[in-house]
Amino acid sequence: MMVITANRLNDGRVVYRAESGAWTRALEEAQRFADEVAACSALKSAEADAGAAVGPYLIETDEGAPSGKKIVRETIRLSGPSAGTTKLSVQDANHV
Amino acid sequence: MYKYDAIDRALVDERVEEFRDQVSRRLSGELSEDQFKPLRLMNGVYLQLHAYMLRVAIPYGVLSAKQLRALADIARRYDRGYGHFTTRQNIQFNWPSLIDIPEILERLADVEMHAIQTSGNCIRNTTMDPFAGAAADEVEDPRPWCELIRQWSTLHPEFTYLPRKFKIAVTGAPSDRAAIRAHDIGLRVVRNDEGETGFEVFAGGGLGRTPRIGVKLTDFVDGRDLLAYLTSILRVYNLAGRRDNLYKARIKILVESMGADAFRDEVEATFAQLRGGVHLTPREEIDRIRSFFPPPLAPANDVAEGSAPSRPGFNRWLLRNVAAHKVNGLASAIISLKPIGGSPGDATADQMDAVAALAEKYAGGEIRVTKEQNLVLPHVPRGYLPKLYDALFDIGLATPNAGEATDIVSCPGLDYCNLANARSIPVAQAISHRLSADGLSDQAGDLTIKISGCINACGHHHIADIGLLGVDKRGEEHYQLTLGGSGTEDAAIGQIVGPGLSGENVPEAVARVVAAYLELRISASEKFSQTLRRTGSEPFKEAVYAH
Known part of the structure; x- marks a missing residue:
């Protein structure tokens, strides 16, 4: 299945295109396309509607999760950075 | 510290207002993304995987306490409570909203900072020895010269649309702590027999897709002629550098295709024309800038x-x-x-x-x-x-590992970056845990590990003792290991060991390389690069693939 994704214009957050044409933060609310022609047609509409989201493109999904060659990238986009940031305890951080 | 004059202040304030208007027009739909993208990039605003990223220039890596507090305030108010210091001595905020960025830039301007020229095909922030003005081996404090370069290169009309981005590095000491030969131009402060300050000049270095070590153009350029010489290099590059192929547009490609001697001849011919006149920096101006950087006093x-x-x-x-x-x-x-x-x-x-x-x-x-x-x-x-x-x-900032194997340099990688092919930070974290667990990092002493998540090499992996490059191998993250790179005075590009490794095999492979070094080195004072040169890469290659 294919889904259209982009980044939201005002804050850059990852969004997916719902059947209504609205953009949603939830992948499960995204419109899924089994047919490539229909997916490309919807992508053209999304590209024309550039007011709310930036750089729409198609991704592969399987059972509601990213799949295919870009699975790592799209999983990170969906779930956030896989690396911790800076939240270590003082003792752990100093490692003495 | 350098203090803005009225020109600096007006320039930065005007840019903030200009960008505020551009953001407003983008949000209203008046500007398309195609129209807006080059404008936001001119102000350091990228669109990454999860959000906009704002790259803020820290001029030659020097901050005042007030400026650092302002960065903390921005991290807290507009980001997620942290900032990421980069290999180019800048800071990046990973989560700002576009609508907040004009206000962030205004707060930066209040403390004499900005994000101008942190992107695009222009002269970027100058890299400098972080021990400038302090290093025991220093010939002269390079900060005034970096400031001179900053003022000259900021919105320089001739060099705003170069074939590609352009990076200058400066060291004031014989020890190279600025990787001058891995930059488009590298400058080393020297003194001539008369005691006058000048520069040994290198050009054509760079990492990325085609890593090259810079070649020497001259042993000495008088400090007063520095801007004339820099202008000459950039003019030759600007006129002759390729614009038809993104991957062949850096100065390193031009120097290589012309040959170092021919490139030098062109630069010297241009320099002969430019020298003096408006390109001469008067002694009084050099002294004026020097006055902003008084030498440190002995403690009471x-x-x-x-x-x-x-x-x-x-x-x-x-x-x-x-x-x-x-x-x-x-x-x-x-x-x-x-x-x-x-x-x-x-x-x-x-x-x-x-x-x-x-x-x-x-x-x-x-x-x-x-x-x-x-x-x-x-x-x-x-x-x-x-x-x-x-x-x-x-406050959790006393890790005693500077210059050790766990002092790993890493780009943001696929966790944040739109260009990355593979993750860098989790790999760095895993290696760090592995090398500290049984004391390998402590035992090895000075040893550099650097990781890049793609061929653009923001993690500087080419100039590490052990370098790791993330690659996408049919949808899976793999890591190519290089050995023997150096960004210091013995600058060298690391050599690829062999086939790439899957991510989960990297920490053990790196640990085996470090263990092999400990076993092979003659003494604790023999550095990794010296051992590698003496033994050749074979024993290290065996260590990488011994599983």
Whole structure:
């Protein structure tokens, strides 16, 4: 299945295109396309509607999760950075 | 520290208002993304995987305590409470909203900072030895020269649309702590027989897809002629550099295709025409800029003797994280942003505030950012070191690993970056855990590990003892290992060992390489690169694939 994704214009957050044409933060609310022609047609509409989201493109999904060659990238986009940031305890951080 | 004059102030304030208007027009739909993208990039605004990213220039890696506090405030108000210090001595905020960025830029302007020329095909922020003005081996403090370059290169009309981005590095010492031969132009401060300041000049270095070590153009350019010589190099590049192929547009490709001698001849011919006149920097102007960077003073007698530290690990930290200073009684303290298992280069807003306070209390209020993604307090009275250590310990910034294998340099990689093919930070975290677990990092001493998540090489993997490049192999993250790179005075590009490794095999492979080094080295003073040169790569290659 294919889904259209982009980044939201005002804050850059990852969004997916719902059947209504609205953009949603939830992948499960995204419109899924089994047919490539229909997916490309919807992508053209999304590209024309550039007011709310930036750089729409198609991704592969399987059972509601990213799949295919870009699975790592799209999983990170969906779930956030896989690396911790800076939240270590003082003792752990100093490692003495 | 350099202070803005009326021209600097007006320029930055005008740019903030200009960008505020551009953002407003983008949000209203008046500007398309195609129209807006080059405008936002001119102001350091990228669109990454999860959000916009704002790259803020830290001029030649020098910050005041007030500026660091402003960065902390931005991290807290507009981001997620942290910032990421980069290999180019800048800071990146990973989560700002576009609508907030004009306000962030206004707050930066209040403390004489901006994000201009942190993207695009222009002259970027100058890289500098983070121990400038402090290093015991320094010929001369390079900060005034970096400031001169900053003023000259800011919105320089001739060099705003170069074939590709352009990076200049400056060191004031024979020891190269600025990787001058891995930059488009590298400058080393030297003195001639008459005692006049000048520069040894290199050009055509660079990392990325086609890594090259810069070639020497001249042994000496008088400081007053520095801008004429830089203009000459850039003019030759601007006219002859390729614009038809993104991957062949950097100056390194031009130098290589022309040949170093022919390129040098072109530069010298241009220099002969430009020298003097408007390109000459008068001694008075050099002295004026120098006056902003007074030399550090020896500490007062009452701080000569320090109290004992109360936190554990001080001696180890003293050994690894304190550098010799040119002034008796002072030292430079490296604040490692590489806690074991942490994200390289990240600092929380609270940590930034605390470092700013410590800089004011113990170090004259100045902070440096290093290309190794650490911070430095350049001028600390030695008597204050125990108190400083205790305070750093209490905020989780006392990791005693500067220059060691766990002091891993890493780009943001696929966790944040739109260009990346593979993750860097989790790999760095796993290697850091692995090498610290059984003391390999401590035993090895000086050893550099650098990781890039793609061929653009923001993690500088080419110039590491052990370099790792993330690649996408049919949808899976793999890592190519290189050995023998160096960004110092013996600059070298690391050589690929063999087939790439899957991510989960990297930490053990790196640990085996470090263990092999420990076994092969003649003594603890033989550096990794020396052992590698002596033994050849075969024993290390065996170690990489011995599983």
